[in-house]
Amino acid sequence: xxxxxxxxxLGLGVVGGGTYxxxxxxKDFYIRTQNVEISVETVLVRRKETAFDLGIExxxxxxxxxxxxxxxxxxxxxxxxxxxxxxxxxxxxxxxxGKTVVTANKELISKxxxxxxKEAKRNGCGLYFEASxxxxxxxxxxxxxxxxxNHVTEMMGIxxxxxxxxxxxxxxxGADYEETLKEAQRLGYAEADPTNDVEAFDALYKLSILSSxxxxxxxxxxxxxxxxxxxxxxxxxxxxxxxxxxxxxxxIGKNTPEGLEARGHPTIIKxxxxxxxxxxxxxxxxxxxxxxGDVMLYGKGAGALPTASAVVSDVIYAATHSDxxxxxxxxxxxxxxxxxxxxxxKSAYYIRLEVEDRAGVLAKISGIFAKYGVSIIxxxxxxxxxxxxxxxxLIFITHQTTENSVxxxxxxxNELDFAKVKTTIRVEA
Amino acid sequence: xxxxxxxxxLGLGVVGGGTYxxxxxxKDFYIRTQNVEISVETVLVRRKETAFDLGIExxxxxxxxxxxxxxxxxxxxxxxxxxxxxxxxxxxxxxxxGKTVVTANKELISKxxxxxxKEAKRNGCGLYFEASxxxxxxxxxxxxxxxxxNHVTEMMGIxxxxxxxxxxxxxxxGADYEETLKEAQRLGYAEADPTNDVEAFDALYKLSILSSxxxxxxxxxxxxxxxxxxxxxxxxxxxxxxxxxxxxxxxIGKNTPEGLEARGHPTIIKxxxxxxxxxxxxxxxxxxxxxxGDVMLYGKGAGALPTASAVVSDVIYAATHSDxxxxxxxxxxxxxxxxxxxxxxKSAYYIRLEVEDRAGVLAKISGIFAKYGVSIIxxxxxxxxxxxxxxxxLIFITHQTTENSVxxxxxxxNELDFAKVKTTIRVEA
Numbered sequence: 103x104x105x106x107x108x109x110x111x112l113g114l115g116v117v118g119g120g121t122y123x124x125x126x127x128x129k130d131f132y133i134r135t136q137n138v139e140i141s142v143e144t145v146l147v148r149r150k151e152t153a154f155d156l157g158i159e160x161x162x163x164x165x166x167x168x169x170x171x172x173x174x175x176x177x178x179x180x181x182x183x184x185x186x187x188x189x190x191x192x193x194x195x196x197x198x199x200g201k202t203v204v205t206a207n208k209e210l211i212s213k214x215x216x217x218x219x220k221e222a223k224r225n226g227c228g229l230y231f232e233a234s235x236x237x238x239x240x241x242x243x244x245x246x247x248x249x250x251x252n253h254v255t256e257m258m259g260i261x262x263x264x265x266x267x268x269x270x271x272x273x274x275x276g277a278d279y280e281e282t283l284k285e286a287q288r289l290g291y292a293e294a295d296p297t298n299d300v301e302a303f304d305a306l307y308k309l310s311i312l313s314s315x316x317x318x319x320x321x322x323x324x325x326x327x328x329x330x331x332x333x334x335x336x337x338x339x340x341x342x343x344x345x346x347x348x349x350x351x352x353x354i355g356k357n358t359p360e361g362l363e364a365r366g367h368p369t370i371i372k373x374x375x376x377x378x379x380x381x382x383x384x385x386x387x388x389x390x391x392x393x394x395g396d397v398m399l400y401g402k403g404a405g406a407l408p409t410a411s412a413v414v415s416d417v418i419y420a421a422t423h424s425d426x427x428x429x430x431x432x433x434x435x436x437x438x439x440x441x442x443x444x445x446x447x448k449s450a451y452y453i454r455l456e457v458e459d460r461a462g463v464l465a466k467i468s469g470i471f472a473k474y475g476v477s478i479i480x481x482x483x484x485x486x487x488x489x490x491x492x493x494x495x496l497i498f499i500t501h502q503t504t505e506n507s508v509x510x511x512x513x514x515x516n517e518l519d520f521a522k523v524k525t526t527i528r529v530e531a
Numbered sequence: 532x533x534x535x536x537x538x539x540x541l542g543l544g545v546v547g548g549g550t551y552x553x554x555x556x557x558k559d560f561y562i563r564t565q566n567v568e569i570s571v572e573t574v575l576v577r578r579k580e581t582a583f584d585l586g587i588e589x590x591x592x593x594x595x596x597x598x599x600x601x602x603x604x605x606x607x608x609x610x611x612x613x614x615x616x617x618x619x620x621x622x623x624x625x626x627x628x629g630k631t632v633v634t635a636n637k638e639l640i641s642k643x644x645x646x647x648x649k650e651a652k653r654n655g656c657g658l659y660f661e662a663s664x665x666x667x668x669x670x671x672x673x674x675x676x677x678x679x680x681n682h683v684t685e686m687m688g689i690x691x692x693x694x695x696x697x698x699x700x701x702x703x704x705g706a707d708y709e710e711t712l713k714e715a716q717r718l719g720y721a722e723a724d725p726t727n728d729v730e731a732f733d734a735l736y737k738l739s740i741l742s743s744x745x746x747x748x749x750x751x752x753x754x755x756x757x758x759x760x761x762x763x764x765x766x767x768x769x770x771x772x773x774x775x776x777x778x779x780x781x782x783i784g785k786n787t788p789e790g791l792e793a794r795g796h797p798t799i800i801k802x803x804x805x806x807x808x809x810x811x812x813x814x815x816x817x818x819x820x821x822x823x824g825d826v827m828l829y830g831k832g833a834g835a836l837p838t839a840s841a842v843v844s845d846v847i848y849a850a851t852h853s854d855x856x857x858x859x860x861x862x863x864x865x866x867x868x869x870x871x872x873x874x875x876x877k878s879a880y881y882i883r884l885e886v887e888d889r890a891g892v893l894a895k896i897s898g899i900f901a902k903y904g905v906s907i908i909x910x911x912x913x914x915x916x917x918x919x920x921x922x923x924x925l926i927f928i929t930h931q932t933t934e935n936s937v938x939x940x941x942x943x944x945n946e947l948d949f950a951k952v953k954t955t956i957r958v959e960a
Contacts, residue, residue: 240677379803379805391667392836393549394667397829411823417680419679
């Protein structure tokens with residue numbers, strides 16, 4: 103006999119709708135393969151028409167959260183509303199009524215995991231959020247149940263599909279940022295207001311969640327350094343390519359002897375790095391564990407069905423595993439007092455200058471880098487044909503150095519009348 | 532209070548030794564992060580010196596399985612002996628005594644899962660085998676707990692490190708198979724008798740396990756088509772490269788309307804396929820799910836610590852999850868009666884011929900392919916400079932066709948006095 107599980111879906115947008123379809127179309131499959139019979143008992147929507155469009159009958163549609171959480175047929179509440187307004191209120195109400203919650207809400211988990219976990223624990227119910235990070239890629243399950251025997255020392259991810267689509271297109275077509283963003287919007291890969299994606303807020307929340315789990319300590323979102331892609335210039339993608347590098351928006355978490363680093367920013371990586379060939383709207387997370395070595399998970403980071411796959415995975419997991427752990431975020435809103443966060447982190451850099459074509463320029467600039475301890479791996483001076491208003495591009499790749507050293511060098515170089523720094527981009531090995 | 536868990540390790544070879552080190556060096560880490568205190572209560576070895584070398588004291592060394600399985604301090608028995616001799620006997624003895632078993636033994640799980648699962652079920656204990664397939668890559672956990680909401684329609688994997696190392700080297704250095712095998716043996720990537728790896732027996736057992744889980748039905752190892760890499764010629768790697776393809780030993784499982792396909796053989800894939808850039812001893816499994824779309828997991832497929840990571844993951848999972856499912860292989864030794872296996876499966880093909888340089892050759896050969904319904908996507912005739920004893924290489928890439936059609940075409944072509952088929956290799960999109 104299959105175990106009966108009743109679920110409620112809050113919100114029937116892209117993810118909620120995909121979840122409804124996945125659960126109903128696979129109902130017999132889950133009975134046969136998972137021994138669970140999952141019934142969508144009720145859906146909570148603002149507009150009933152949204153539910154009618156999916157073929158949901160009137161008596162399964164609710165517009166009242168009190169009714170939904172009081173429904174004894176509902177065991178698991180799936181939240182796909184998003185944001186921290188009613189979504190938070192509804193999730194807390196569900197937990198207070200002893201319902202296990204499955205959510206796709208990265209902002210909610212990143213900002214309020216402590217409150218939610220406390221409420222879940224108090225009521226003995228589960229809180230699952232695989233769908234909050236990297237859509238269909240089972241990265242949270244892997245961190246919790248797959249590589250949990252390792253000290254995870256490093257995590258690098260392409261965890262936002264919109265920006266990866268834009269950067270991939272810019273690289274393939276040699277196109278500008280603005281032009282490519284418009285194309286992404288036209289194709290539905292970017293929203294009308296793209297800020298959340300292109301300025302890396304989306305990546306920030308996800309990295310906060312993933313690094314909290316990977317490093318076994320709360321990494322609050324305000325401890326994550328954030329820099330978006332809106333000022334990326336096509337020249338830097340092209341010059342990077344010539345040097346054997348690819349430009350990506352990477353979310354990076356490192357657990358170093360000096361402390362934790364969590365940062366999301368445009369990054370140049372070697373083109374033979376496994377992340378370099380993750381293109382278009384695909385996502386991937388690359389991990390280093392002290393036993394397992396390098397591991398990478400790759401897949402679709404967003405979309406109705408990939409994200410539904412993660413939601414449904416959590417529903418089945420909740421239905422088939424009775425042990426619930428509450429230590430994921432240690433129930434704290436802030437980082438542990440003994441955890442140090444590194445802000446002036448070390449990185450290699452790609453630095454592009456434009457200089458006048460005259461004797462002594464290189465010596466002067468090299469001298470400034472040397473003065474601030476910035477040592478150079480590679481330098482390329484472009485030909486006069488690539489000059490811009492008579493200024494010649496000069497590109498440096500540095501060894502690992504601190505951000506402060508780079509900032510000071512850049513300020514000093516910009517005081518010269520024959521050289522200007524146009525770009526600095528971090529480089530990862 | 533951390534939960535106390537006692538383990539026994541059977542065998543202290545590469546994986547057993549790595550497991551011992553990982554468990555002991557991470558003991559405090561697991562107490563802190565997993566709330567479990569894992570103690571290695573006893574190790575079973577033939578030669579006590581092996582245990583002494585790892586710093587294990589005399590009173591924790593056993594040479595008697597009866598003693599080990601009767602030890603009340605042992606909750607979980609880790610089997611890292613390998614093969615189906617004493618390993619099978621010992622695992623059954625452990626299960627009979629109510630001990631949960633964690634094993635790295637692909638041959639044992641592939642051949643005897645039905646016996647082992649039955650015994651585990653009878654005694655209410657767990658049977659875990661993440662380490663049996665693809666070392667550190669948590670592919671079994673992902674199939675069971677990550678993409679379980681999907682109909683998995685396809686699985687393609689590079690699941691043997693030895694052969695991937697050899698094929699990567701052959702491609703990079705333009706070297707012969709025999710020469711590269713010797714180098715792999717010298718570097719420790721291939722065994723003195725490499726048959727198990729290069730003839731794809733290793734991949735066969737792993738594919739049997741993985742496709743059984745992915746497709747929710749037992750896929751016995753003798754239903755898996757197997758072809759090794761020992762007859763791969765460097766010319767084909769080079770010509771494939773020119774056409775934008777990479778040669779890999781792929782393990783392929785497909786769940787098609789016509790039936791199940793399970794096969795491991797040299798395969799040519801497009802160089803932009805995520806599997807094409809999986810090089811050296813790295814492994815990867817690429818999945819297609821009906822909701823999640825494409826997912827790939829990448830990592831080290833073998834080695835002491837990566838495999839130990841998988842063993843330890845299972846130990847922690849067993850210690851922290853009380854629900855055990857026994858339906859993985861449906862307790863059967865053979866496939867379900869209603870499951871059809873496809874033997875004359877469809878595939879695209881790379882076909883290399885050597886032909887005499889005279890008029891009408893191409894027309895004649897094309898005619899033969901057409902006669903047997905083999906349709907051609909791409910044809911390349913090499914220049915006279917690449918001729919071999921006056922014979923010119925001619926390469927065809929076909930559309931999907933049956934193996935029988937290819938065999939018949941090849942036989943017919945080989946009857947001609949001016950053309951010989953040198954190679955046929957399957958192609959996957």
